[in-house]
Amino acid sequence: MADAPLAIGIDIGGTKVAGGVVDAHGAVLRRARRDTPHRSTSPRVVENTIVSVVEELLGAGDDIAAVGIGAAGFVAADRATVVFAPHLSWRNEPLRAALGERLDVPIFVDNDANAAVWAEYRFGAGRGESHLVMVNLGTGIGGGIVLDGHVIRGRFGIAGEFGHMQVVPDGIRCECGNRGCWEQYASGNALVREARSLMSAGSPVVSDLFDRVGGHPEDLTGPLVTEAARDGDPLARELLGEIGRWLGIGIADLAAALDPGTFVIGGGVSAAGELLLGPAREAFRRQLTGRGYRPEARIVAAELGNEAGLVGAADLARTDALGA
Numbered sequence: 001m002a003d004a005p006l007a008i009g010i011d012i013g014g015t016k017v018a019g020g021v022v023d024a025h026g027a028v029l030r031r032a033r034r035d036t037p038h039r040s041t042s043p044r045v046v047e048n049t050i051v052s053v054v055e056e057l058l059g060a061g062d063d064i065a066a067v068g069i070g071a072a073g074f075v076a077a078d079r080a081t082v083v084f085a086p087h088l089s090w091r092n093e094p095l096r097a098a099l100g101e102r103l104d105v106p107i108f109v110d111n112d113a114n115a116a117v118w119a120e121y122r123f124g125a126g127r128g129e130s131h132l133v134m135v136n137l138g139t140g141i142g143g144g145i146v147l148d149g150h151v152i153r154g155r156f157g158i159a160g161e162f163g164h165m166q167v168v169p170d171g172i173r174c175e176c177g178n179r180g181c182w183e184q185y186a187s188g189n190a191l192v193r194e195a196r197s198l199m200s201a202g203s204p205v206v207s208d209l210f211d212r213v214g215g216h217p218e219d220l221t222g223p224l225v226t227e228a229a230r231d232g233d234p235l236a237r238e239l240l241g242e243i244g245r246w247l248g249i250g251i252a253d254l255a256a257a258l259d260p261g262t263f264v265i266g267g268g269v270s271a272a273g274e275l276l277l278g279p280a281r282e283a284f285r286r287q288l289t290g291r292g293y294r295p296e297a298r299i300v301a302a303e304l305g306n307e308a309g310l311v312g313a314a315d316l317a318r319t320d321a322l323g324a
């Protein structure tokens with residue numbers, strides 16, 4: 001393993017391209033990073049940014065087997081085409097072909113959550129687990145699936161979009177156009193929305209959060225709620241507990257469909273740790289189909305944080321390049 005070739009991982013976010021040279025143990029040896037102009041940016045601009053980050057990393061002279069790219073959005077099962085990226089202006093963008101013309105190294109494109117679940121499977125909270133489902137709680141919900149040691153991408157590359165499973169018929173409207181989507185109840189946005197609505201209603205229970213933002217509900221963020229909960233604010237704990245309960249309910253549905261041994265919870269909200277995961281486990285046990293007559297999956301926090309996408313994209317690319 002020590003002599004296994006290195007790979008470059010690239011994580012494309014809404015506002016930045018982060019890259020790293022990753023070894024066979026998941027360690028990031030070098031890093032590079034560029035900002036990208038936000039939204040409605042031409043595909044060419046983002047492409048140029050990726051090339052510039054990869055060229056900087058290649059410039060260090062390492063022996064690089066492949067470049068793996070993790071992008072937020074729908075990536076076709078051919079791992080070459082970004083079908084739709086909500087934060088970029090990519091629609092059926094042939095990213096691998098475009099980059100292949102400019103970079104002389106094998107390139108693989110993946111959805112960022114697929115990359116993240118692979119990283120947790122290989123090097124993080126899912127080590128030693130063959131069947132793993134990752135649920136990322138950020139502004140929405142992202143998901144990734146590893147079953148029997150393989151990333152499950154689906155026939156069209158779009159598996160793992162758990163955030164838009166309907167958990168409440170006729171529930172809260174979602175930006176996808178439907179109602180009652182899971183991410184409207186279990187995400188950073190849901191946490192902030194609930195806290196703000198109590199603030200706007202002038203509820204007396206919200207005084208701690210109110211003080212933390214100097215009376216400006218619009219300044220409230222998920223991390224501030226988590227901080228208040230850690231400091232013991234009962235309301236912030238209750239709000240996180242509610243997110244946790246919705247998390248557990250959706251996870252029970254995923255267990256019914258996929259039966260993994262471990263659920264890894266990542267994303268910003270997972271920083272709340274047991275304040276989130278405790279209520280999630282309780283709700284999961286209450287809701288699980290066949291409860292009492294089947295083994296229960298573990299529900300644990302992700303270990304690799306923000307670098308999971310980059311590390312996983314690199315490792316998936318290396319695995320595929322060596323296997324090809």
Ligand SMILES: [Zn+2]
Pocket residue numbers: 163164174175176177178181
């Ligand atoms: Zn939705």
